[in-house]
Amino acid sequence: AIQLTQSPSSLSASVGDRVTITCRASQGISSALAWYQQKPGKAPKLLIYDASSLESGVPSRFSGSGSGTDFTLTISSLQPEDFATYYCQQFNSYPLRITFGPGTKVDIK
């Protein structure tokens, strides 16, 4: 089974900072990777799919890149509402296997 690792597991940042979160897959997954934001007590929210496609309605300060095994989520200028936990998720179509990374918590410095 494909495993995902995320780094860092947590980070502290200030409003306006540029933040980068990395997700690494244990084997190549082409661009079948998504990123989600989750706030406490809430359902996750899709930010990025197909590694770099911005979901409708998501602010343009969020961007995704990468393919194969190494992927990145970047927040260009951190806003107060961005403090949350971020998960990457991979998708393998046959056999169907979907796994999430362990998460990266972004909190206020």
Added chain:
Amino acid sequence: QVQLVESGGGVVQPGGSLRLSCAASGFTFSSYGMHWVRQAPGKGLEWVAFIRYDGSNKYYADSVKGRFTISRDNSKNTLYLQMNSLRAEDTAVYYCAKDLGELLGAFDIWGQGTMVTVSS
């Protein structure tokens, strides 16, 4: 508006059963694949099961295979998860989630979640 609303969670003893429901509105339910995803208290996300738009194919995580059954009723715009032989490790918030397409492997709409607690 586009919405998913889960129901059916609760407290159940180990070995017991529970059926979750997910009512969809605001989109053409019968055109999209649907998933269940769970999150144990204080833990990360775990994909549980998927069903194709027409119910023709179903896939499960190894952790629930043989115990859980996903199904759907497109006439009622409702997704289900039948959970049997429940274990303590099944304790989690269960979310239903809409696939971006037929099976694109990303979840663009999520319900609010329903809590399942397996405990004696």
